[in-house]
Each structure stands twice: as C-alpha cells, then as structure tokens.
Amino acid sequence: MLLTDAEWVAVHLSLTVALRSVLMSLPLAIAIAWLLARRRFPGRTLFDAFVHLPLVLPPVAVGYVLLILFGRHGPLGAALERAFGVQLIFTRNGAALATAVMTFPVMVRAIRISLDAVDRGLEDAARSLGAGAFDRFCTITLPLMMPGILAGVITAFAAGLGEFGAVITFVSNIPGETRTVPLALYTALQSPNGNASAARLAVIAFTLGLTGLLLAELLVRRVHRRLGR
C-alpha cells in the first residue's frame, strides 16, 4: 500500500490507543456527567472546573502530572504495579490514559448536554410504573441520552487519534508501543528525509479525523430520528 510498515503500525496504534482511551473514560464520563447534571453538592462548581481543566492546560503539563502520579515511583504507579503488575509509563495503555484525560472534558460535556435534555417527566412516569432508580436509569435515561453518548464517544475517539503533548510527555515516543500517528508525524519532521512520510501521515490524520466527525454526525442524526425528534 501507500504507507510504509512503520506508518501502518502508527495508524494501528493510534486507533488502538484512541479506542482504549474511550473505553476507559466512558463509564466515568457518564457517572460524572450525571453527578454534574443531577446532583447539588458542596464544591460542585470547583469539581466542574477541575473536570474541564485539560481543555485549558498545556497538554505537556497534563503529561507531566501523569508522570508524577503514575511513574514507577509515583504514588499511583507504584500501587498499580504492586497490586496488579500493571505498568502505565512507556506503554500503550499509558498512552490511552493520557489520551483519556485529555479528551475527558469533551466527552463529559456532550453526555451532560444530552442528559440535561432528558425529560424528567418521563423518569417520573417510569417511576410511577414501578421502576426503581437503577432500573429507570438503564431503561429510560440511558437510552434517551444515547445521542449525546454517541457524539461524545466519537468526538473523543477522533480527538484521541491526534493527542500529542500529553502522550509524548507521559509515555515517550517508542516505536510500536507509543508512537501514534501524531508522534510518528513529529518524528518524521525531525528526520532529514522524512518529508514524504510526514505528508502521508498528515493526510491519514486528516482523513481519520474527518471520517470520525462525519460518522458522529450521521449516527446522532439516526438516533434522533429513531427517537422521533
């Protein structure tokens, strides 16, 4: 094909990392969106700001914080390694974690907007029909949030394909393990005759991003139609 083996590896790795990051963050994003939309608790505004922090922080700073927390001697990194033998630093799972943190605000935001749009009256109706809290959430709230969840997942996935700063800071630039498309692109630009490779990777990044966004739009429209909106 048009790409070299190393470039294919980077594409594959980008997809893997983005997918894992989305899987990691989705349950937590739904839980936090629910907390922010439905609960009033002290410090809620501060918590809200904290969740959105990766949007405004330099990605390198996020990567640095992760490095401190999850590094081999970091408080969380050491505990993870002791308890499960899991190492995040210099691994694709670490890259997924860094990506998840960076795309988390986007996902929470999309899910929260769809949660705000859910008619509480329908939940009351379900309640009067005998559905308890968890039952209600699974059978009414969650299906009605689906457009937002889909939008959040796909946008986060598409954004995750391009995460650079946090990833390179936290897990470094290891071919086959953490060298995703943007890192490979950066590497190509650094090498004397990498221009052609850089151009190919840029086209790939462009295509993947656009496809993701279009797919999100189409899916969301479809779900809306199914809900009769």
Next chain:
Amino acid sequence: MLSVRLKKRQGAFELNIAFESTASGLVALFGRSGCGKTTTVNLIAGLLRPDEGSIRLGDQVLYDSDTGINVPVEHRRIGYMFQEPRLFPHLSVLGNLRYGDKRAPRAARHIELDEVVELLGLAPLVGRRAWQLSGGEKRRVALGRALLSQPRLLLLDEPLAALDAARREELMPYLARLRDRLSIPVIYVSHEFDEVLRLATHVVLLDAGSVVAQGDVASVSRRPELRAIVGPEAIGAVVEGEIEALDATSGLARVRVGEGSLSIEAEGARVGQRVRVQLLARELILAVEPPRGLSVRNCLRGSVRSIAPDDARSELLEIDIGGASVVARVTTAASAELALSVGRTVWVLVKTVSLRGRVYQAVGG
C-alpha cells in the same frame, strides 16, 4: 378505599385537603387552574412529599407523617396518567404498554394486555412509535400503560385538557367504559364541569388549596361554592332519573325526576336507562300557580327550600321537587312580586330544547 388527609405548603400557596373515595368509581377533583388539583395527585402518587398528613389505600398506609411511613413512588402501585402523555419515545407502543406490566408483582395481576388493547381500541397502534400517534391516540396508550401497571388506584390528571372537541368526544366513551369495568377507585382531575357531569360518581370541589364541598354529583351541583368556580351562568342542579317512556313520533323521552317527570330529547335512549340532566339555574322559570296554555313541556311541582343571594339583582332559590332539588335564578324584583318565601309551593318550568346538550348518561346507567 382511598383516604387522604394532607397539608403541603409551596411558596405562598397552601394545600390543606381531606377526602375519601369508595372502593371503586370515579372521584372528580374539580376546581379552577391553580387550586391544587395536580399537587394533590402528585402527593398521592408520591412524586411530592407532603408536609403533614396521611394517605391510606385499602389496608395499606402509603404515607403518614406521624409514624414516618413514606412508601416510595415505585412501590405504591398507583397508575398515573399525567397531563401530557409522557410516552417513552425510544419504545414502541407495545413496549410502553408493557413497561409497567413487567414490573408489577405477579400476584397483583388483574388486568391483561389483551383486555386493555380491546378496551382502549389499541390494536392498530401497538407496532407504532410514540411520535407516530395523534394526541388522542397518545393519551389512550398512556391510559393503557397506567392500567397495565396493575394499579390499586388510578390517577387521571386532566386527560382531555389538551385535546380539541372532536378528540375529547373520541376519548370520553373510553373513560366511561373504564370507570364501569374497573374495580379500583379512579381520581379524575378536571377543570371542566361538563366532564365531571359525564364521568364522576363523587365530586371533591377544590378552591385555593382547600376542599370546599364534596359529595355525589347532584348534591355538589347545588352547592353555592360552585358558583365561584364555574361562573354564574353555568350553575345548575343535576338531577338523575330513569327513562320511563319513549315517544317514537315526537322523539322525546320521559324521565322520572323526584315526584314529577321531564321531557328530554334523547337519541337512541332506551326505557329503564338512567340519565343525568343538568337544569341550568338561568333557564328555569318559576310560577306560583299551575300554569296553563304554555309551550313549555316540563312543569315540576315543588316547594322553596332556601333562598340565597346571587348578585345585586337576582337570587338563587333551591326548590325541593320531592326526592330531588333544583336551583332557579330569579330576579329579586320577581321574587318580591311573587312573594316567594321558604316553604312556598311553586311550579318549575323548563323548555325541553333548553336541556339540549345537558343530558348525560348516568354512571352505571
């Protein structure tokens, strides 16, 4: 049987009500918008928490502020049809209907899906989605869904309010059928007295958060408190009676009312059927001697039971016609001229054509 005694303060509004219902039949909660009807049903359903009081349904206490009992909404087994249909948009009509059914305790089953589909004419709708239904159809599905949750009590909050006249007429017979077939009490919220006349067995009159009168339709229809709610032109006593005879040539039916009878236009009526007739106070004419040579078909003999002021120029007279009462509006001037006083014998005249549209099928009739 349902027994309710509740207090709830919401801002400047204070609700303080007490009423009971029989084991079956339809209790109409009637009053103007904002008098606390919806708040009352939300308190009964458990969606709002009362400040004080108790709710008992059959032998179970659903809420009691003294003992701290507060059964959660999802365990109350009360069917609630909200003002809006609130159908689940992601489920089919069948999915909506089954939602409560699936969650009802097995031992509590008393209404089957087929029965509800037949009763509410839902067969052509079951495969559709909520947004493919008309307003009337949505309400029928919402009603069916509430029924299928196997409730012990049914709350209907203005089920006809958002519908145009034609859709209301379409839904009304379903509601009447439901009331006659169900063995559970139904609480029906309405601000249209017409609906109350057609459907209710018992009326609770609400005004500004308090019960101002309650009883059967006939007795509540004569209450002076009703005037402020329905307006002076719409007041009129309701009498109930059985159709005694039909006259095929004139198309009129004779209804026994108290000691006399009324001639009504009743298309498709049958002998023995019970009907409810509202006699508007402004349509009644009083005579102090037996009238003769008039076109008026109806003349009921009675005696004045009470005289109450109406407005600056008129009075409301309650006339006992033997086992029933009617209310007539008479100008103060006419009342003085005829020397109308309590105990006086009078003849009540009413034109058959003025009863048009005021004859309803009696409950169970």
